[in-house]
Amino acid sequence: MKARIGAALAVWLGVAGLAMADDQGQGSVVVELYTSQGCSSCPPADEILAGLADRGDVIALALHVDYWDYIGWKDVFGSPQFTERQRAYARAAGARTIYTPQMIVDGMEHLVGARPAELTALIKRYEAMPEQAVLDVARKGGTLAISARPVGHLPQGAVVQLVRYKPEETVEIRSGENAGREISYRNIVTEWHSLGTWDGSAPLSMDVSVSDSQPIVVILQEPGPGRIIAATALK
Template identity: 50%
Template sequence: MTTAQVDHLATKRKLTASPLRLAMVVTVSVMLGSAMMSPAVWAQDMSGAGQAGAANRDTDPQSGETTFSDTAGPDESGFSENDEFGATAGATAEETAGQTPSSSDAPLTDPATAVVTATAPAGVDVSKGTSPVVVELFTSQGCAACPPADKLLEGLAERDDVIALALHVDYWDYLGWRDPFGQPAFTSRQKGYARAVKERMIYTPQMIVNGQQRLLGADRVAIKSALDTATASTAPVDIAISQEGDQYRISLSANPPLGHDAMVQVVRYLPHASVDILRGENAGLSMDYTNIVTQWHIVADWDGQTPMTFDTQVEGSNPAVVIVQTSQPGRSVPLPGAIVGAARIK
């Protein structure tokens, strides 16, 4: 399943807001004050020019985290048929004027191909039971609660035993600032995680550790505990990566074999970028972002039992990683499960 297919699925769906819930939330908003409503969490169709954008928000008075609940009829995964957003992709010249990437901006490749961009490594990189822990941060430049989590991810990215990745979602663009790194595909990925455990809401900032632990993005204590547990475990999948020109040979094996099918994914990311945010909830802030994911491709499917070797083309200057993740059937696309192996393409 490619990013293009996931995005095609996403465009077929739109979330409708409940007028009754909207009235309830407006009342809560007046009682609790706008400061408690600022952390961004969920989204919906923006065709109403933002008028429906605040519908169905709920704020935890203790944590300050805001969540959005889907009130339409649930499908088998716990989501409604109309659970997607209408936010547009990209950013205007004014919005990206403050963006100063520190690495090469090589053109993005067609998601339908196995061609990705990454730093060209030399020799062979082998991961034998010492796989780094993969931390995914779902974040947005339009989310007032996200900067502390973005800073925390910056520290995690310095660890050799952690692959820290920032996935910028697009569902808070309607608040007045269109995140230039936001992609509908990352919103869909976060929804896939929620569907996999039959949750009916997503939020930002959220960290997911090795595809399993779901945590508030700035909860240092919980994140440390999850990382300690993950790093103490042995990765079930061995990954070997070798280079031959522009081709990279990826070999996978599991002993004992996995009990589930798995997706082999190649992820490209931008190591660093500085952005001056001009509007929205974070207006006036100058933010540094780390390990910003630009591409996330499924390049192979694996049964998790028979050792497999395949080739994929890698080109460009930005780094990339290989992530092996179990999957489970979804209504139209596979849903992400536990990450069972990862390795850097250096």
């Protein structure tokens, strides 16, 4: 998909001041960006995600897919696992095709392309939704303590997921559609693991071993994948 870079960034700059002023929300909205270094339409969306990365009310995650690698540049962060996660979202939504760039807000809203005004509105909408679960995460040496309690009934339960990411890295792209560009990426997902399921009928408590100080995100998400009901980040 080919985006109009100038128009996308102009709209983003127009709403960035409003968005950044509202970064003390009651909960964290998860924004997943499916992107690729081999996609010429992706840099505007990468910049939008970078603008979200330091907000306190958003957990911004860049998942690099591998299906653009065939055109001449292998994305150094690309993973078939992230491609499959994007495909799973498409299946859940009844869509036949996947695209880059694509942003998914709280597991529910799908935005193809760099659409900052719509993204800002969706973040505000999901911030305002009532809590479905209270999630607490604490790092104690090499152990991550995860606890949660439901707020009301959770009919589908949740998948407990652990995400690790690199805060930032700059890549010189030497071939493919973005040949000759040097691009800085933010919140680059390196691992995404399912830790198990929670039926939501009683409080959740689990301990997980963690081996380094790389930032951590814990996500409770309805199966499907469906709506993200709670998420917490430790930087």
